[in-house]
Amino acid sequence: MNYIKLLNAAFLKFYSDDRLNPSHISLYMALFQEWNSSRFADDFFVSRRDIMQASKIGSKSTYHRCVTDLHSWNYLTYYPSNNPYKGSKIKMSLIETSDEPVTGRYNPKLEQVAEQYRPGNEPITGQYHPILEQVVDSHRPISGQALVSYINNTKQLKHNKTPKGCQAVFDFFIENSFSADEGKKFFEYYETRNWQTSNGKEIRDWRSLATNWMERAAVFNEEKKTNNNALSQIKDNLRTTKSKDYGQPL
Structure with a gap:
């Protein structure tokens, strides 16, 4: 599985899902990293305490509410465990990705966020780096700088x-x-x-x-x-x- 494609697909879905709040996204990213550490296994076990620390969620009720929401919204499948010595099981849902070239569909905002979570933050040779070039529009132009639609931003x-x-x-x-x-x-x-x-x-x-x-x-x-x-x-x-x-x- 391609780490960047999966992460970009997740953030693209976050962008259009108004039900999510920062706690949902923080929890998903902590679980995504555990999924990555398990080499994208079909399912894996997690410790609530470790995930709460990684996602910076301090309330148990907030954690359970968010993981239940992500389960009901088909971001993952949550199998709670009543055994204190055995963590709960998580099965991450595969968000639809595409193998088509990124030309014309490139979103630098999503790539910049994904870059922050990539292990090691090693430079990706040959790929666009949004920090080095200012592009605000959702489509990357062939040449020159993209125009910004201030009208839509103001309305939002x-x-x-x-x-x-x-x-x-x-x-x-x-x-x-x-x-x-x-x-x-x-x-x-x-x-x-x-x-x-x-x-x-x-x-x-x-x-x-x-x-x-x-x-x-x-x-x-x-x-x-x-x-x-x-x-x-x-x-x-x-x-x-x-x-x-x-x-x-x-």
């Missing part, structure tokens, strides 16, 4: 700054396995602040902000559940019966 930035109504926020939270009530809290919180950060700057991408909100909410809910269980246990230990028989000898 405006679309990502603020959501198109509260329903868009509700749908985004539901798609990420959160309730619409949590989405309502997020929308009302930033709506009253005119979609600005605490230092008065405009929000660049509300989806990224919502993702961070959900991750913090997951950690908070998990800690709250743990504290409630501990408090309940303390109350059970302190609870005494009100009916006592003082007539019995000691």
Whole structure:
């Protein structure tokens, strides 16, 4: 299998999949590297702790949510393991690639990202290096510099700054396995602040902000559940019966 072709195909799919957030992509890249280390085996076993460290995901709930999402969206097949001494099994899905020449379909953005994850970062002889030449368009010109469409870029930035109504926020939270009530809290919180950060700057991408909100909410809910269980246990230990028989000898 061709490492670069598989990675380029993955990033091309990431670009058009609005369901993904940075945690999904970080987790996929960590699993992709494990797949590469196993010489692209049909399936391989992973340790949750190692994958969380490699993907920089600090919450167990975020890890399980992301790997379940990637499974349901056909990026991979996840076989969880209940055995603490045996890791979960992963089967990576083969994203469609093509053996056709890259002429006319070259995407320098994807190649630049793939270059960062290539083991050793050895130079690829004879291939275009995007760092040495500035090309922003999705098609590489035969000669000269590509023209940049600032109109499309501006529209995309405006679309990502603020959501198109509260329903868009509700749908985004539901798609990420959160309730619409949590989405309502997020929308009302930033709506009253005119979609600005605490230092008065405009929000660049509300989806990224919502993702961070959900991750913090997951950690908070998990800690709250743990504290409630501990408090309940303390109350059970302190609870005494009100009916006592003082007539019995000691």
